[in-house]
Amino acid sequence: MDNFELNYSNFSHAEENYVKTIYHLSEKGEDVSTTAIADELKTKPASVSDMIKKLAQKKVINYVKYKGVNLTEEGEKIALWIVRKHRLWEVFLVEKLKFNWDEVHEVAEQLEHIKSKRMIDQLEEFLGFPKFDPHGDPIPDKEGKIHFIPAKPLSEAPIAKTLKVVSVSDGNPELLRYLDKVGVAIGSQLEIVEKIAFDDSIELIIDDRDTRLVSKIVADNILVVD
Amino acid sequence: MDNFELNYSNFSHAEENYVKTIYHLSEKGEDVSTTAIADELKTKPASVSDMIKKLAQKKVINYVKYKGVNLTEEGEKIALWIVRKHRLWEVFLVEKLKFNWDEVHEVAEQLEHIKSKRMIDQLEEFLGFPKFDPHGDPIPDKEGKIHFIPAKPLSEAPIAKTLKVVSVSDGNPELLRYLDKVGVAIGSQLEIVEKIAFDDSIELIIDDRDTRLVSKIVADNILVVD
DNA sequence: TTATCTATTTTATTAAAACAAAAAAAATCA
DNA sequence: TGATTTTTTTTGTTTTAATAAAATAGATAA
Numbered sequence A, B: 001m002d003n004f005e006l007n008y009s010n011f012s013h014a015e016e017n018y019v020k021t022i023y024h025l026s027e028k029g030e031d032v033s034t035t036a037i038a039d040e041l042k043t044k045p046a047s048v049s050d051m052i053k054k055l056a057q058k059k060v061i062n063y064v065k066y067k068g069v070n071l072t073e074e075g076e077k078i079a080l081w082i083v084r085k086h087r088l089w090e091v092f093l094v095e096k097l098k099f100n101w102d103e104v105h106e107v108a109e110q111l112e113h114i115k116s117k118r119m120i121d122q123l124e125e126f127l128g129f130p131k132f133d134p135h136g137d138p139i140p141d142k143e144g145k146i147h148f149i150p151a152k153p154l155s156e157a158p159i160a161k162t163l164k165v166v167s168v169s170d171g172n173p174e175l176l177r178y179l180d181k182v183g184v185a186i187g188s189q190l191e192i193v194e195k196i197a198f199d200d201s202i203e204l205i206i207d208d209r210d211t212r213l214v215s216k217i218v219a220d221n222i223l224v225v226d
Numbered sequence C: 001t002t003a004t005c006t007a008t009t010t011t012a013t014t015a016a017a018a019c020a021a022a023a024a025a026a027a028t029c030a
Numbered sequence D: 001t002g003a004t005t006t007t008t009t010t011t012g013t014t015t016t017a018a019t020a021a022a023a024t025a026g027a028t029a030a
Helices: A013-028 A034-041 A045-057 A073-095 A105-111 A117-126 A173-182 A216-220 B013-028 B034-041 B045-057 B073-095 B105-111 B117-126 B173-182 B216-220
Strands: A061-064 A068-071 A162-168 A189-195 A202-206 A210-214 A222-225 B061-064 B068-071 B162-168 B189-195 B202-206 B210-214 B222-225
Touching: A013 A034, A013 A045, A013 A068, A013 A073, A034 A045, A045 A061, A045 A068, A068 A073, A073 A105, A073 A117, A162 A173, A173 A210, A216 A222, B013 B034, B013 B045, B013 B068, B013 B073, B034 B045, B045 B061, B045 B068, B068 B073, B073 B105, B073 B117, B162 B173, B173 B210, B216 B222
Parallel strands: none
Antiparallel strands: A061 A068, A162 A189, A162 A222, A189 A202, A202 A210, B061 B068, B162 B189, B162 B222, B189 B202, B202 B210
């Protein structure tokens, strides 16, 4: 409580990455499998099995052999603390250092491991207490609270309604550059004209101007509200 | 030349710390001993012996058994690149995040290992191309050039002359807090009134106002020009 | 100049995090 | 259900960076 980070300074770089990955993978609610973690971290299931045991001992995950893992309350706190750092640094890179939104992820992956609660709280103030990162993802506050926007993927949104883009998947720079090209940004207005049943691609109007066809995979990675 | 950092991304955290330490220890000109490195890095001579061999293989140091080490040209470039990062981050922490000069070292030690030339060059621009860090140490430019000010320790400065503080040793937070208390900062004017031969302490006037007695060890860590 | 002391290096271990190969459990399919 | 496939775990190695203890080189002193 007092010093949010002191408690977490026993965690190595690698451990932090596992906790963060498990956090992201369990956003769907289910237990996370060994292979899912291995794929995400570009490592092998054997390595994951090992690390999982260690993290279970440290009480940051619940682990039942062969059944997958999920974060404990403590584990979630740690994950949110890392996510907070990651997203605040992303804002800094875009707002202050003129990075494009497709260029920040890799550097933020490094910066998120810097240990200094003081620095992050000051950074947040310096940035004017932003609520979202450059991709529209919410930034946990200093107590680790995070406010989710109830958005859905464009691929599941209703037809012929005015939609607003609230966030896009941040992991893939190519997607972000593609969105730049077609003029989709956070806050853009979209309207679905037609869903092509054959391949689930979507024809839409962007900001009442351009008509575009986007593939299902693109539509999956754009979150909208109506 | 093109990407200053890409060439250096083969270096681990630990290796970078060794190179940086050897750089600082060899500022006096002589070869650096195994024990000196071990003391500085709070590790054991046996560990240093191991690492030294690896760094010599990587051609960043010249190493003759039992005779100590010094940096090659390549090694010096790497050291200067790390120093550049460290000092720019220190400026950021003080100027933008309101850290005091005694609070920045530890965090900068972490930040200096972040690999992104782009970020550092942008950071430098964002900070207005500062030439010195908060302790008065010069910041290497993007080509790794560094401009030393020909200063000497207060303990070796002449008596009864107007002196200007150009830098102070950054490693010790307690010294920095002490200097805050007695009103010595970068740019302060000092005049030595008397050198006490018995213990080499120095009586001086600070900014034409306060008279103070400082110990030799303090005077060793304040660099001045006249 | 030999003996002693100190600094350095070598050797053998340890811990973290990874991997491949083998073994075991769970899931799927026929 | 039983057989096969897939997933997960175990076992045994590897690499990096550290350590302690032992061996050796260099410096110092008698």
